[in-house]
Amino acid sequence: MHMTSLLAFTPWPAVSAAIMLALLVTALYLARHTAHQAIHAVTSALARGLRLAAHSVTHAEERLTARNRDVLLAAGREAKERAVEREFARVGDTTRKDLANYPDMHRRLSEAIIRIEEEQEKSVEVPPEAPGWAKAVATVANIDSRNAGAEILADIHKSMVKAHAEAMSDYRKASGERHALLRKMMPDWRMIQETLGRVNKSVASVIERALVIDRHMQDYEEIVRGEDRAVSVLSSSSLVHFFVSMLVLAVATAGAAINFTLIARPMAEMVGGTSFIGPFRTADIAALVIIMVEISMGLFLMESLRITRLFPVIGAMSDKMRVRMIGITLVILLLMASIEAGLAYMREVLLQDELATNALLRGDNIGAAVNGHHGITTMAQMGMGFVLPFALVFVAIPFETFVHSLRTLLGLIGIGVLRTLALILRVLGNGCRHLGTLAERIYDLPLFVPLWIEARLARAALSANAHAVLPEVQS
Amino acid sequence: MKWRFVVGAALLLTACSPPAPRNTGVYLLVDTSGSYAKQVVKAQQIILFALSRLQPLDSFAVARIDTASFTEKNIVAKATFDDRPSTTNLQKRAFASRVEKFVDETKAAPFTDITGGLLQAIEFLNEKQTGRKEILIFSDMKEDLAKGYVRDIPLEFKGFEVVALNVTKLQTDNFDPREYLSRLEAWRAKVEKGGGRWRVINDLDRLEGLL
Numbered sequence: 126m127h128m129t130s131l132l133a134f135t136p137w138p139a140v141s142a143a144i145m146l147a148l149l150v151t152a153l154y155l156a157r158h159t160a161h162q163a164i165h166a167v168t169s170a171l172a173r174g175l176r177l178a179a180h181s182v183t184h185a186e187e188r189l190t191a192r193n194r195d196v197l198l199a200a201g202r203e204a205k206e207r208a209v210e211r212e213f214a215r216v217g218d219t220t221r222k223d224l225a226n227y228p229d230m231h232r233r234l235s236e237a238i239i240r241i242e243e244e245q246e247k248s249v250e251v252p253p254e255a256p257g258w259a260k261a262v263a264t265v266a267n268i269d270s271r272n273a274g275a276e277i278l279a280d281i282h283k284s285m286v287k288a289h290a291e292a293m294s295d296y297r298k299a300s301g302e303r304h305a306l307l308r309k310m311m312p313d314w315r316m317i318q319e320t321l322g323r324v325n326k327s328v329a330s331v332i333e334r335a336l337v338i339d340r341h342m343q344d345y346e347e348i349v350r351g352e353d354r355a356v357s358v359l360s361s362s363s364l365v366h367f368f369v370s371m372l373v374l375a376v377a378t379a380g381a382a383i384n385f386t387l388i389a390r391p392m393a394e395m396v397g398g399t400s401f402i403g404p405f406r407t408a409d410i411a412a413l414v415i416i417m418v419e420i421s422m423g424l425f426l427m428e429s430l431r432i433t434r435l436f437p438v439i440g441a442m443s444d445k446m447r448v449r450m451i452g453i454t455l456v457i458l459l460l461m462a463s464i465e466a467g468l469a470y471m472r473e474v475l476l477q478d479e480l481a482t483n484a485l486l487r488g489d490n491i492g493a494a495v496n497g498h499h500g501i502t503t504m505a506q507m508g509m510g511f512v513l514p515f516a517l518v519f520v521a522i523p524f525e526t527f528v529h530s531l532r533t534l535l536g537l538i539g540i541g542v543l544r545t546l547a548l549i550l551r552v553l554g555n556g557c558r559h560l561g562t563l564a565e566r567i568y569d570l571p572l573f574v575p576l577w578i579e580a581r582l583a584r585a586a587l588s589a590n591a592h593a594v595l596p597e598v599q600s
Numbered sequence: 601m602k603w604r605f606v607v608g609a610a611l612l613l614t615a616c617s618p619p620a621p622r623n624t625g626v627y628l629l630v631d632t633s634g635s636y637a638k639q640v641v642k643a644q645q646i647i648l649f650a651l652s653r654l655q656p657l658d659s660f661a662v663a664r665i666d667t668a669s670f671t672e673k674n675i676v677a678k679a680t681f682d683d684r685p686s687t688t689n690l691q692k693r694a695f696a697s698r699v700e701k702f703v704d705e706t707k708a709a710p711f712t713d714i715t716g717g718l719l720q721a722i723e724f725l726n727e728k729q730t731g732r733k734e735i736l737i738f739s740d741m742k743e744d745l746a747k748g749y750v751r752d753i754p755l756e757f758k759g760f761e762v763v764a765l766n767v768t769k770l771q772t773d774n775f776d777p778r779e780y781l782s783r784l785e786a787w788r789a790k791v792e793k794g795g796g797r798w799r800v801i802n803d804l805d806r807l808e809g810l811l
């Protein structure tokens with residue numbers, strides 16, 4: 126139905142429009158209370174629903190935060206336990222090494238000290254004194270005969286000079302022996318000094334380790350107590366670990382890509398160059414499988430060596446079994462590396478063959494197409510083919526870090542998303558409430574005339590009531 | 601539960617069905633009639649180019665167009681390349697040497713049976729069941745049949761691409777170019793009527809689009 130036909134119930138469209146407007150306003154005015162109720166009900170329901178959803182999301186976020194905190198603390202606790210364990214192992218090694226030598230060291234020190242004591246005792250022995258000629262000289266001097274005493278004194282002097290010479294000789298000899306003894310003591314002193322130096326070094330190392338352990342233990346206690354500082358430190362270090370491990374994994378991926386390039390072409394000789402599994406060439410898949418097997422072997426090797434702890438089953442194996450597993454994985458890796466070296470050699474051969482064929486088809490000189498230094502490139506490719514599988518073994522370490530830090534990162538992202546969602550829901554809830562009020566006001570907007578009249582009437586009725594009540598009060 | 605079983609069975613059947621072939625079959629017809637026989641050296645370039653482009657499991661045949669082309673005897677060299685790239689290289693070298701011998705020994709034929717060659721090409725490529733089928737015609741496209749040869753046969757080119765290479769202009773074309781154009785138009789109509797695609801490449805330095 127067109128507007129013109131709607132306005133045709135009177136000959137004057139303007140009048141028709143005015144009548145219709147009046148009818149519409151009246152209808153809206155009559156339905157005003159119900160409409161307000163409906164708007165209020167709808168917007169309130171929406172707001173309540175959104176608020177409820179926000180509460181629910183906030184609750185989920187809190188649970189996720191708690192879980193993330195637990196995960197972080199558990200990871201931190203485990204890392205600290207490993208660090209403390211490693212430090213204790215080092216202290217144990219140092220102590221074991223030194224204590225194992227201790228009886229021998231003690232014996233050598235005791236022997237050296239005894240030797241020094243003996244030498245010292247020997248070195249303190251003084252040579253016998255010269256005979257008591259002084260008394261004899263005094264007696265002779267007291268003899269009362271002038272000439273007889275002089276000859277005697279001369280003889281005595283002569284004897285004394287001789288005795289002095291002998292005494293001096295003995296003294297020098299004794300001094301020489303003492304010095305020789307003291308010289309003999311020197312190596313013992315040096316040995317004692319060196320031994321004590323070693324002991325000092327070991328003790329210093331143990332003290333240093335003890336300080337490190339002390340620091341780790343402080344961190345560990347903070348983690349066990351679940352302090353916020355510990356959580357914050359663990360969270361930031363987890364993010365650092367994530368980005369560092371991601372970088373290393375990117376490098377490893379590049380290495381794997383080079384490895385793939387080395388073996389994909391010759392694989393076509395083995396499994397065919399034109400068969401496909403889905404949209405992928407079978408040769409490419411085979412090359413990829415070889416690389417994946419190498420990485421898996423690397424993971425198992427690292428697990429067996431207890432460097433990583435991704436598979437608890439391997440870590441819990443007996444030492445004998447682990448050693449066997451190390452041997453097996455190493456053998457498989459060696460085989461894989463040898464196969465890759467062979468494939469790399471084959472790649473070079475195929476490449477040369479293809480170059481020669483293409484040169485022939487182009488009509489070029491075949492000899493010009495053959496690289497004169499292809500021996501070097503072949504060797505380099507073979508070397509890379511052999512080394513890269515072993516290099517890929519170490520991917521296990523950053524991979525473990527990546528996996529562990531990814532949990533934390535995903536948790537943090539989840540918390541952020543949930544927090545934002547809760548905020549959006551809360552804002553939407555409040556928005557709905559205000560939207561309801563706004564909708565009521567907009568509904569009232571075309572009804573301003575009847576509403577104004579209603580307000581005037583209400584005011585008039587109120588004043589009439591007031592006038593009616595006032596005389597009664599006065600009377 | 602039942603629908604899961606049905607979906608699973610359908611997936612299994614799809615997985616077990618043989619995959620569509622991805623290889624290419626190329627059949628090159630070389631016109632050796634009349635004065636065009638001098639152009640065979642250029643055909644050798646195209647053959648070598650095609651050989652450098654073809655991959656393992658592709659099929660390639662070179663046949664000459666002469667008085668009676670609908671025969672296997674006209675096939676100069678043919679090969680289906682091995683799955684292994686090294687063997688493919690060997691096959692390509694052997695193919696190239698056979699083509700070289702053909703170029704050296706080729707003699708001009710008195711008549712030109714292009715339709716017979718096309719029939720032979722269709723038969724060969726259909727037999728090989730390749731994923732992509734290319735017929736390359738190295739000719740001036742002027743058919744000249746000997747007496748008694750019936751070639752008024754509808755050709756089935758569905759799934760084929762027919763490429764006319766080095767379509768040289770004849771002396772008469774120079775007098776009236778409409779002859780040349782109508783000749784090409786007639787061949788295009790014939791190929792497209794048979795359900796095939798038609799292309800002309802005269803600039804042999806720009807063969808990148810070929811294969």
